[in-house]
Amino acid sequence: MLTNKNNQVKHTVFCIFFLIFSIGLKAEDGHRLWLRASATSPVIVQCARHSATLDIAVNELKKGWQGRPGETVILKLVKDKQLKNDGFRLSATEIQANSETGILYGVYELLRRQQTGEPVRNELINPSYNLRLLNHWDNLNGTIERGYAGYSIFWHGEDSLAVSDRDKKLWAEYARANASVGINGSVLNNVNASPKMLTSEILQRAKAIADVLRPYGIKTFLAVNFASPQVIGGLETADPLDPEVKKWWYDKAKEIYSLIPDFGGFLVKANSEGQPGPQNFGRTHADGANMMADVLLPYGGIVMWRAFVYDPSDEDRAKQAYNEFMPFDGQFRENVIIQVKNGPIDFQPREPFSPLFGAMKHTAVMPELQITQEYLGQSTHLVFLSTMWEEFLQSDTWQEGEGSTVARCTDGSIFDQKYSAIAGVANIGLDANWCGHHFAQANWYAFGRLAWDNSLSSAQIADEWLKLTFKPEKQFSPIDWNLIFLLPVKQMMLESHEATVNYMMPLGLHHIFAANHHYGPGPWWAPKDWRKDWTPPYYHQAGDDGIGFDRTANGSNAVSQYHEPLTTQLGNLQTCPEAYLLWFHHLPWDYNMKSGRTLWDELCYHYDEGVQQVRQFQKIWDKAERFVDAERFSAVQKKLREQSLNAGEWKDACLLYFQQFSKMPVPYELERPVNNLETLMEKDRRMLHRGPTN
Numbered sequence: 001m002l003t004n005k006n007n008q009v010k011h012t013v014f015c016i017f018f019l020i021f022s023i024g025l026k027a028e029d030g031h032r033l034w035l036r037a038s039a040t041s042p043v044i045v046q047c048a049r050h051s052a053t054l055d056i057a058v059n060e061l062k063k064g065w066q067g068r069p070g071e072t073v074i075l076k077l078v079k080d081k082q083l084k085n086d087g088f089r090l091s092a093t094e095i096q097a098n099s100e101t102g103i104l105y106g107v108y109e110l111l112r113r114q115q116t117g118e119p120v121r122n123e124l125i126n127p128s129y130n131l132r133l134l135n136h137w138d139n140l141n142g143t144i145e146r147g148y149a150g151y152s153i154f155w156h157g158e159d160s161l162a163v164s165d166r167d168k169k170l171w172a173e174y175a176r177a178n179a180s181v182g183i184n185g186s187v188l189n190n191v192n193a194s195p196k197m198l199t200s201e202i203l204q205r206a207k208a209i210a211d212v213l214r215p216y217g218i219k220t221f222l223a224v225n226f227a228s229p230q231v232i233g234g235l236e237t238a239d240p241l242d243p244e245v246k247k248w249w250y251d252k253a254k255e256i257y258s259l260i261p262d263f264g265g266f267l268v269k270a271n272s273e274g275q276p277g278p279q280n281f282g283r284t285h286a287d288g289a290n291m292m293a294d295v296l297l298p299y300g301g302i303v304m305w306r307a308f309v310y311d312p313s314d315e316d317r318a319k320q321a322y323n324e325f326m327p328f329d330g331q332f333r334e335n336v337i338i339q340v341k342n343g344p345i346d347f348q349p350r351e352p353f354s355p356l357f358g359a360m361k362h363t364a365v366m367p368e369l370q371i372t373q374e375y376l377g378q379s380t381h382l383v384f385l386s387t388m389w390e391e392f393l394q395s396d397t398w399q400e401g402e403g404s405t406v407a408r409c410t411d412g413s414i415f416d417q418k419y420s421a422i423a424g425v426a427n428i429g430l431d432a433n434w435c436g437h438h439f440a441q442a443n444w445y446a447f448g449r450l451a452w453d454n455s456l457s458s459a460q461i462a463d464e465w466l467k468l469t470f471k472p473e474k475q476f477s478p479i480d481w482n483l484i485f486l487l488p489v490k491q492m493m494l495e496s497h498e499a500t501v502n503y504m505m506p507l508g509l510h511h512i513f514a515a516n517h518h519y520g521p522g523p524w525w526a527p528k529d530w531r532k533d534w535t536p537p538y539y540h541q542a543g544d545d546g547i548g549f550d551r552t553a554n555g556s557n558a559v560s561q562y563h564e565p566l567t568t569q570l571g572n573l574q575t576c577p578e579a580y581l582l583w584f585h586h587l588p589w590d591y592n593m594k595s596g597r598t599l600w601d602e603l604c605y606h607y608d609e610g611v612q613q614v615r616q617f618q619k620i621w622d623k624a625e626r627f628v629d630a631e632r633f634s635a636v637q638k639k640l641r642e643q644s645l646n647a648g649e650w651k652d653a654c655l656l657y658f659q660q661f662s663k664m665p666v667p668y669e670l671e672r673p674v675n676n677l678e679t680l681m682e683k684d685r686r687m688l689h690r691g692p693t694n
């Protein structure tokens with residue numbers, strides 16, 4: 001009898017435990033991003049004024065308060081010279097700012113600290129950049145160039161311009177997520193811009209979007225097609241010095257500002273990859289950018305003019321943007337910012353920083369990062385990009401002596417510039433979890449955090465994001481959660497970029513993707529009638545004599561575009577970091593590496609290491625299962641399996657292809673290839689979408 005009763009008690013305890021356990025881990029589709037927390041106690045908020053932005057700030061505090069129950073929090077607008085635009089002063093019970101958006105950012109910071117357990121002292125917090133922007137490569141027909149998370153959240157087609165409540169709800173959620181990490185601007189459409197973007201019908205929808213984003217402190221920007229005056233304006237030319245063309249842009253700006261009074265400005269891809277630009281009319285980048293800048297100036301708008309330009313000439317592609325833009329340094333208007341991709345080629349898994357950073361001393365320059373993983377496994381591979389961006393931002397350009405990091409050269413610390421900015425190409429689409437991969441959300445988050453504070457460490461960002469995004473609502477043993485989930489999963493994130501570099505393009509290799517999909521390996525991809533600078537052999541230069549692109553003084557001399565001591569350091573085999581070795585040097589297969597191995601063996605070791613790292617990630621994730629709801633757990637688990645498979649394909653494809661030249665064995669202590677080169681090449685041939693590798 002007693003035993004029965006005991007059993008009953010045990011059973012009841014088990015059921016209650018099971019219930020709590022399963023409630024705590026209820027399925028999550030990821031839509032709430034890092035904003036899952038809700039209030040655990042009441043709070044009184046004192047704010048002297050009402051406005052759309054301040055009301056959001058007050059509501060956020062009430063919805064998310066996890067501080068002392070019944071606390072009074074004061075939100076105060078001040079005039080404090082130490083605060084930069086959106087900066088704020090923060091204490092546990094008071095937020096002061098010069099602007100309403102500053103108050104809003106202070107609120108999100110306070111809530112984040114409460115949720116992650118970070119202490120709040122009396123602090124003054126200013127953003128690194130004035131403008132922290134997402135660039136959406138969204139087309140008006142709803143597709144997204146290099147988007148891997150479904151269709152556009154902004155555009156559903158030119159015959160579908162009416163704005164629904166669903167649209168508005170989604171845009172508000174998007175705006176809230178951005179504001180919570182400090183992002184304050186969105187370019188709503190693809191840099192390969194349709195001229196139709198500037199038609200009155202489409203501008204009406206842009207206005208509707210801007211109206212939803214505005215209360216969250218997010219300004220609206222548009223990418224514009226340089227030939228718009230011809231294509232939609234019916235003019236005979238788009239020559240930037242033509243008076244009629246100027247008038248067309250003046251009138252268009254007037255129309256835009258009548259709809260969107262706080263419109264931020266234009267983003268322009270000109271004379272790049274077939275896009276029209278001032279050079280079509282015998283004019284320069286400065287002529288084109290300045291004409292637009294003049295048009296926007298009366299309204300306080302800016303022009304972000306992209307430096308992503310290159311031609312199929314004999315000149316090394318890596319040198320072309322510098323060659324083209326440096327002669328114009330100092331010739332751009334104050335409200336023009338040259339938007340430069342982090343590396344000199346194109347968002348490769350690893351690139352040295354573009355030599356334009358720090359070199360343009362009389363023109364504002366802003367970094368463009370790519371959040372969408374065009375070249376980094378798209379929405380299948382788990383790659384935390386923060387470490388790559390940290391490496392880039394902290395790279396020393398030496399332009400104004402030691403410590404002239406890219407971060408300091410672009411955020412106004414070194415050069416006196418009216419506007420400072422940073423942009424990230426968004427990875428957001430209509431997928432329920434916004435980004436396709438649950439961990440790709442971390443890249444959106446990390447971009448915002450680094451744009452706000454470019455000195456943050458990736459470890460700090462990963463820590464915050466994991467706590468906000470995965471902390472179970474129900475209590476687990478904190479020790480277990482830390483040891484089995486937080487620490488190993490954080491480590492996995494921090495290693496994930498290096499792992500991807502290892503299994504895709506180690507030691508400075510770059511752009512060896514098959515065809516235009518930019519997903520799988522294709523070191524062999526070189527159709528005869530194709531532009532050479534769109535084929536992998538142009539970049540890896542593998543042959544019987546060795547591998548790598550010679551960018552030393554004996555080769556293209558791209559090293560000369562860097563400031564000393566970098567020119568010497570990168571050009572010298574003894575001092576060039578091995579991570580960039582084959583970016584700058586062409587070396588024989590038996591070249592002796594620092595490890596004592598030959599270059600060939602070292603390549604094999606890196607590829608193998610990448611594969612092993614992903615296998616390790618799978619183990620870490622599988623062990624963490626009990627701390628993650630089933631829906632997100634299984635989605636990530638499946639993607640890791642695919643990543644593991646792909647990593648093996650990358651390794652085998654590259655090693656078996658390069659082995660034809662090295663004629664050396666894969667070191668016998670390493671796992672043998674499990675794919676045949678012909679099979680991998682055939683797989684590549686079967687892929688439907690074919691186009692240039694650009």
Ligand code: GCV
Pocket residue numbers: 137145146191192269273308346694
């Ligand atoms: C938007 C690369 C991409 C293109 C992209 C281009 C750019 O070439 O593959 O899709 O076009 O960069 O940044 O303009």
